[in-house]
Amino acid sequence: MIYWRSGGDDLKNPTGTGVLSTMAPTKIDLGTIIILDIGRNVSMPEEKNGQSFFEKGKECAGRIIERKIISQGKNLLGIILLGAKTTNNTLAEQAPGTCRNIQLLTDLQYPTWSMIRNLPDVPSKSKGNWFDALLVAAEHLKNGVPATKIVQKKIILMTNFLVPCDTEDKQIKQAIAGFQEEGFEVDIIGPDIYSEENDNNDVELARLFVEETKGATATFDYTMRYLLFHKKKATNAIPWNVDLSIGPNIKIPVSAYIRIKDEPVIKKWNTAIRNPVTNTASSSEGIKKEKVHINTEDQTTVAADNIIKGYEYGQQIIPFSDCDKSMLYDPGQKSLKVYGFTKSSNITWQNLNGDGLSYVFARKRNKKAQYALRCLVECLLELDLVGIVRRVYNNGNAPKMYALMPVIDTNNFVCLSMVGFCYKDEIKNMAFPVTNIKKYACNNEQVECFKELIKAMDLTTAYEESEFDDTEAFPIAKMVSPSAQYILDCIAYRAMNPGKPLPQPRDDIVMLFKIPPLIEKRSREVTEKLKKLFVLNKVEIKKRDKKKNHSMDMDDYQNQSSTSNADVTMGDLPKIDLKTLKRPDSIQRIGTMHPINDYDILKQGGKTVSDLATQMTEAIESMIHGNLDGNFSKALDAMMHFRNECLKTEPKLYNDWLKNFQTELTNRKRNNVIEMLNEKKLNYILQSENSLSTVKSYSCDDSQLYENDTEPMLTEVNISSEVNDLFDNM
Structure with a gap:
């Protein structure tokens, strides 16, 4: 940006009208200077056991600074102390002896917490001229921050005007004219300058400053009530520009603005780390974090090059490599396409999600688009239809479905409201019993009583007119x-x-x-009347008896019944330990919790070793492959039990399974498990072992094995089997 600056004899332009500068000034939305009176005239308490003007002013100034910090607006703030012990301002330096006891505590800068901490704790014994303080503030707003353009300049004056300014009317008029020319706004907080109690010459002059500069005035109580809650930072709405496509040929340039959206309370805050030694916070230091990948099997660090990203699906991890990205669904470019129209009655509030509401307008300065959108809105209203659109916010974003509903208000406000749809699995259909039956019919007296209750709980008249400016409680869009x-x-x-x-x-x-107290008071009498009109009977829910009749041995039951009386109830029957009593038919399959016990129970039920071999080996493999804590004792005990069972009848079953199992362990690089198998002597069943048993002998070539054959020879392949067996490994 190039602008002209008047004055100066060097670097003049060819026309000689000014100096050419290529430095663009920084634009600031608001510049505020708070003038806080801390003199002797504000030190006395105004009421008995009440706060002084100084205490109220300091509290109000701190609240203003706090609100400006949290709002994170692009605003500059400065603080001037009126009636200070020392004199520190530019006008006093230029003209010694003037503007005394006025201290520039903080230059114009972005508000910080230190501004609140630096406010004085006690008032001084000096006095200052409030008119001179206004001139000091105006001079600092104009020249305090070079190369800065402040759009709105505001001065907030906090004094009780008990110290006369002793200024001529001519100087007052000149100052007001200068304030108007520079665009200054003077606000007075503290005394009621329009009250007859504060009617004096200084108050009249201050009132003139407020009126001529189009400022505002308020008491401390009103200002603190206004500053009761924090406000969001005021930001200009940023439109989302896109073409609304209807069919292959119709495209309407539109802009979507967010009307309602759930946003986090804290967005961008600079985090500070406190040093435990010096007990100071620093925003330039931080905690160093390092992310490493650990192999849970051998607790080794895995390099980032050997990591394959994946998605968790249930209890399995689905790998997702770079080559799979080419197979992703491509939503297309940024778009807003109409898929069709449906009756507005088909769109209920249950079908809409809570992600927010947007308004869709025709593009600015495009009359054709405005005419087309208005025609579309009027047609939708006339036909009672709603548009169903597919929205892709930006290139590569996932598509979402929205409903476009027409909006035309009394002020000829034409637009489309856009609300998102829920997925089918997000909608919960709840069935309620029918209430329009004779059983639930209400008489006229009951209906009238409910109407009285609704009127008594009317939130639009929740407060007395003398208590608040607005009598409505919980107003919409203001809470x-x-x-x-x-x-x-x-x-x-x-x-x-x-x-x-x-x-x-x-x-x-x-x-x-x-x-609200008034609502509670008005509804109390009507509520008591409703209790008399509607007699409610308490419904007692019968609880089930926790004592259940468990199965038991009939012989024990007969012995118990023979020794007991004839009137013994079922609840007095002897308790049976269910942990020790298990029926053979209660176990259907060998699990990983108690594999040995499940095997024995199924074997007692008539199952052979051949029938149970597959279930037992699957349970052993699941306990070893899915182990996370490194404790394989349960799996090794089950493997030993299965080996002993096969040793008696079918050694080939164990040897065939062990051969494949060891091959799989080798491919998975589970050498630690193979070493444990050797330590526990869980190798192949040899023929010499079988000859010692009492079971009949058998002939099997696979049983002629030795311990050095526990790790079979493998053929190297190009593709690692670890990738192929990733699903089984998880």
């Missing part, structure tokens, strides 16, 4: 979030009190959860 307010309060408290625990929510936040 603040209690959780958000508490989080922001905690941030402000932690900044000012870093070593103290966080406080409980203040009463102003807790009041948001309570019923």
Whole structure:
């Protein structure tokens, strides 16, 4: 940006009208200077056991600074102390002896927590001229920050005007004219300058400053009530520009603006790390974090090059390599396509999600688009239809479905409201019993009583007119979030009190959860009347008896019944330990919890070793491959039990399985498991072992094996089997 600056004899342009500068000034939305009176005239308490003007002013100034910090607006703030012990300002340096007892405490800068900490704790014994303080503030707003363009300049004056300014009317008029020319706005907080009690010459002059500069005035109580809750940072809406496509040929340039959206309370805050030695916080230091991949089997670090990313699907990990990215679904480019139209009655609130609401307008300065969109909105209203659109926010984003509903208000406001759809599995259909039956019919007296209750609980008249400006409670679009307010309060408290625990929510936040007193008072009598009209009978839910009749041995039952009386109830029967009593038919398959016990029970039920071999080996493999803690004792005990069972009848079953199992362990590089098998002597069953048993001999070539054959020879392949067996490994 190039602009002209008047004055100067060097670097003049050819026309000689000014100096050419290529430096663009920084644009600031708002520049504010707070003038806080700390003199002797504000030190006395205004009421008995009440706060002084100084205490109220300091509290109000701190609240203003706190709110500006949390709002994170692009605003500059400065603080001037009126009635200070020392004199520190530019006008006093230029003209010694003037603007005395006025101290520039903080230059114009972005608000910080140190500004609140640097406010004086006690008032001084000096006095200052409030008119001179206004001139000092105006001079600093104009020249305090070079190469900066402040759009709106505001001066907030906090004084009780008990010290006369002793200024001529001519100087007052000149100052007001200068303030108007430079665009200054003077606000006065503290005294009621329009009250007859504060009617004096200085108050009249201050009132003139406020009126001529189009400023504002308020008391401390009103200002603190206005600053009761934190406000969001005011930002300009950023449109999402896209073409609304209807069919292959119709495209309407539109812009979508977010109307309602759930956003986090804290977005961008600079994190500070506190040094435990010096007990100071630093935003330039941080905790170094390092991410490493650990192999849970041998606790070794895996390099990033050997990692294959995947997605968790149930209890399995689905690998997703770089070559698989080419197979991803491509949603296409940024678009907003109409898939069709449906009756508005088909779109209920259950079908819509809570991701937010957007308004779709025709593109600015495009009359053809505005005419086409208006025609579309009017047609949708006339036919009672709603558009179903597919939205891709940006290239590569996942597509979503939305409903486009027409909107035309009384002010000829034409647009489309866009709300997202829910997926089918997100909708919960709940069936309720029919209530329009004779059993639930209400008489006229009951209906009228409910109408009285609704009128008594009308939130539009929840307060007395003398209590608040607005009598409505919980107004729509004006209510603040209690959780958000508490989080922001905690941030402000932690900044000012870093070593103290966080406080409980203040009463102003807790009041948001309570019923207004007037509503509660009006509805109390109607509620008692409703209790008399509707007689409610308490429904007792019968609880099931926890004592259940478990199966037991009939011989024990006969012995017990013979020794007991004839009137013994079922609840007095002897208790049976269910852990020791198991029926053979209660176990259907060998599990990983108690594999040996399950095997014995199924064997007692008539199953042979051949029938149970597959189940037993699957359980052993699952316990070894799915092990996470490195304890294989249960799996090795089950393997030993299975080996002994096969040794008696079918050694070939064990040897065939062990050969494949060891091959799989070798491919998976589970050498630690193979070493444990050798230590526990869980190798192949040899013929010499079988000859010692009492079972009949058999002839099998696979049983003629020795211990050095436990690791069979493998053929190297190009593709690692670890990748092929990834699903089984997980």
